[in-house]
Amino acid sequence: MKVRASVFASFILILEVVGVALFLRGFFPVPVKSSVSSKSQLSDLPAEPLSGGSPNSSRLPQPLFRRVVVMLVDALREDFVFGPSGRMYMPYTRHVVERSSSHSFVAKARPPTVTMPRIKALTTGTIPGFIDVVMNLNSPALLEDNLIWQAKTAGKRMVFYGDDTWVRLFPKHFMEYDGTTSFFVSDYTEVDNNVTRHLDSTLKRDDWDILILHYLGLDHIGHISGPHSSLIQPKLLEMDDVLKKIHGALISKEAEGSLPYLLVLCGDHGMSETGSHGGSSEPEVNTPLVLISPAFKRKVGMEKPGVVEQVDLTPTLALGLGLPISQNSVGRVIPGVLEETSLRDQLRFLHLNGHQLSCLLKDSMPNYEKDAGFEQFRVAEKAHGSWMKLYLEGNTSEVLSNMGKKVLKQYLDALAAMSSALSQQLGKYDMYSMIAGMVFVFQLLLVLVLAMPEALSGAAEVDLPVLSALLSLPFYLLCLLLASVHVLVCTSAESSCYFCSLSWGLVFAAVAFSSAMFCILISMATRRLPLGPKIHGKSPLRSGGSEWSLSELDVLLLAGTIGHTLSLAASSFVEEEHQTWYFLLSTLCLAVFQDVCRKYFREQRGSGDEEEHVLPSKDCRPSAHPKAEVCSEKWLALATPPFTLACCRLLRSLNQTGVQWAHLPDVGHWLNSSEHKVVLSLLAAFCLALIYLLVQRRCSWVSKVALALGLLGVYSYRAAVDNVSFPWQRSGRTMSKGTVEARFVYVFVLGILFTGTKDLLRSQIVTADAKLKSRGLWEIYSGLVLLVTLLFRAHNLPVLCCSLLIQSLMAQFIWKKLHYDAAQTTIMHYWFGQAFFYFQGNSNNIATVDISVGFIGLESYVEAPAVFLTALNTYAGPLLWACHLVCYLSSERHRSPVAVSHGCYCLALLRSVPAAAYIVLVTVLRYHLFIWSVFSPKLLYESMHLLLTAGVCLFFNTMEQSRSVGTSYVLT
Amino acid sequence: MWDHEIKAMASAHAIIAAAVFMATVLPGAVVRGFSVCGTHLLWLYSVSGAVAAVSVAVFWLLGITRPTKKHTLGYKLSRLFRSCVYFFLSCLFFHTVVVLYGAPLIESALETFSLAVLLTSLTTLRCLCVLGPNVQAWIRVFSRHGAMSVWDTCLQITVVCTVVGAWVGAFPIPLDWDRPWQVWPVSCSLGATIGFLTGLVAAPAWIHYHRKQLTYKCK
16 A cells, blocks of 8 residues: 555554553553542531431541641651661660550552652642642642641641741641751751751640651752761661650640640651662662550560551541541551540541541442442441440440451451552553553554655655555464453453553454554565665665765764654753753754855865756756855855854743753843833834744735734733833733733634635645645744744744744755755754744743643633643744744745655654653653653653644645645646 | 874874873872862863964974975964964854853853863864964865865864864763763863864874775875
């Protein structure tokens, strides 16, 4: 089956999008959330079960503790306390653990073992994933139901000292706080002294109920020198002293008759043997949990600490303080804490916990009734009811207590089952879906790469052996094999899996598709094999030319593309990806400059290769152009690359992005400050005028007028929202939303797009006029530019302006004059697009997405247009360059009729190589420390970009389509 | 074919490499606390000075520099003067390019300019020594198939190695390792020096192994 390269490329891209979507679905598990978005309230609590008769009171039992001190030591590993050297590291704590009234456990933290998700886990009882971070993009504050909120609502007074992540997560929750930043990892004494200095005064006072301390020093030492460094022991001794001090103060404050205190020592995560954390190895996951309270039984001798989940602390603390358990908590109360209370209270506590878990289970599982834990809970609840009946009747026999113990055991089993069922859904990568998605993407990528020699040939047609693949025996065998693998994996998987939950038809289609792809791959590979040396020329750059020699520029383009893909493996390079692109772009400009110099200076010397002289005369232009024009053209061509370089240098200081240098002052901030409003206004007006001049050249007069009016509308919109000002306008005007002005612009955008489409259609159906068609394309392009102009912030208009300027200069003097082929031009466009993505102020962090764009011209939030506008604004750079590529290549058709096809193919290849490589990288690095903060946002950006490129390739396709229609029209 | 020339080149390069080495080691005896990263600018000046002095001396002694037609003192002086101007212009050129690559414009201008001086003394100075202040010859040598002697090829190799070394040296700057050699412009100047040394070794070796294929148009 012969397919045109552009059709082939867009088909592959669209399928790749599907593959990536499957991967994403596996990578970001959907969080377990209760369907009601409100928070648990005391009044919602279920009544105490009582069989027969009306339910009993819904009151909570008496709280267990009056005051709670949580001492959280960052990266406190389990063996620092319970291990053989624990006696040396933390002597007092060990003494308390062994001899005093306390409970000690090993609390298992879930990966990612990073502080922020762990704090969320400790306070909400959930296992937070990355999607949570994306969902509350705008607010760093924790909006979910959590322990701190419950405590505040219940009127508890809280004091916090330590890591300022808490302060950001819970603003206005603490009566008193002092946050320390964990910014300087090399500082491990000041951060802790800043916490400890408050202790003496706070412990003396009586006006608080909950005290939370978060010590960072140990974590910093781990990062600097690992868990076996000599710095560890003094730090742990210091922590031990702090614990001793708090314990002593609590004991001395304890009054007869009042409720006891509770002192909690815990770690948020452990520390690996190299001192880092984030992964899921044993030392990173196991943290100590020591609960100290006079309410517990006194210990005699060291016991092996039991194992609990880290999230179990949340319901335990909630019940201990008499608070409702937060809604999404998946933890279960630690039974040891309750053992000194009456049997009735114990049952009541367990019932409350079970009720909360069963509600969550109902919301998160479609067939919750079949869940073993849920059934057990129902049975236990019933038994509890009958026990209550007996109890209230005054029965005090042995039977009652035996029955109560049985109910207790039933409850505990039910809690364990429900909790594990819930947490299995969370915080786990769905590896099967991920691998399936990855396999799809890689098959497609390989097919794309193998088709390179054909796709970049003069015919630009790819021969896909679809039929022979579908009719071959291996295809059916593969189908069978893959289907059986699927069944095997799905039946043996203990956790839920998205790919398994798909309907059979879809899965079978996927299996058939995958095996067909595999067969096609094999047959294409065998076809290439005899042509060994030819396929060896993997370079997409030399389309013609039997023997291909790489010029410096080709080497750079290839090395840059590969190097950039490889650089994505390092978190710093992902954070600072803009630096990579700026660097590559500068080098590209210099390489182009060198090419230009070589061309013009060798011509001047008159000794250069003959072809250089012959080629320009091939142009349809008459050879007798005036000498002066040639000369000026030469100097303009020579000036273009340096000018581009200078533009890029200016633009990069417009918006500082990334992480390391993001705090540096940039021109954008300077322009946006209110005292420089005049400058900003002048700049915006100048840019708008320049945009008009650059864009209007190729449009029809109707579009010219519309464009001019539209740009005026943009300025008045910016004036209305008070970014810029008119010279006659006095300050102090009320700010409006500028809806009218924005809609005014939208009308012109639609008008221009309509005119362009009309021209395109006319050129296809009626006249087959190449000129009309190219005008239509440019009109669509200018409509897009107008829309982007409206969306861009005023200080970003120079970015747009420069991109248009560079586009027209490069097209006129470089790409046309130096005879770069379609592949080279495409790669250059792609690089420019990437660099302009960052010039706009974007980064690989979700936080830089400008959401306010979604409200331009809308009275209220409407999802579809808002998402569209935000995506368009974010990806304006790459999109505009890709559109320019379409326009440029189709206007260059007389030089190479298949240029559009080649361009489309190269763009698809350029986009899918990093996307596919990145998917693998993310899978390999899924336990990396920065997986949620650095790699996952980049993954979202990559997939979004892939989606948009698929759209652009479809656009390419329609252009290509019209060519064949046009030629066929001419032929008939 | 050009055995003696290759030998001369190898020995000249050995001397220059030794000069770079000495410039790194010797100041430590004089200046207290001298180190490549710690007192980077000092190291930079010492290397550029050493390379400049030694290459001028070596090339003058070897007589690589093309004999001039005129032997008047005035002509020689004007050549010297033009060479100095070219040297300075080349510093400015490198400075501009480095700033265009994203070096801060005002903040660490001294560091940037020092890097430019180093690059100039590693590349332009050799051109000046071999080709003299003759732009046409430079363009010829650096266009494709433009080398007309072993020394031209050698010049191409070392210059490209130096520039690529400086280019590669910029890679580790965005990494968050907080190492002393990541400070601007340490990694770039180290990269340039290492590239230069590589070029010094590679040029005679490459020419030696390709001496059969190498043909020069005219001498």
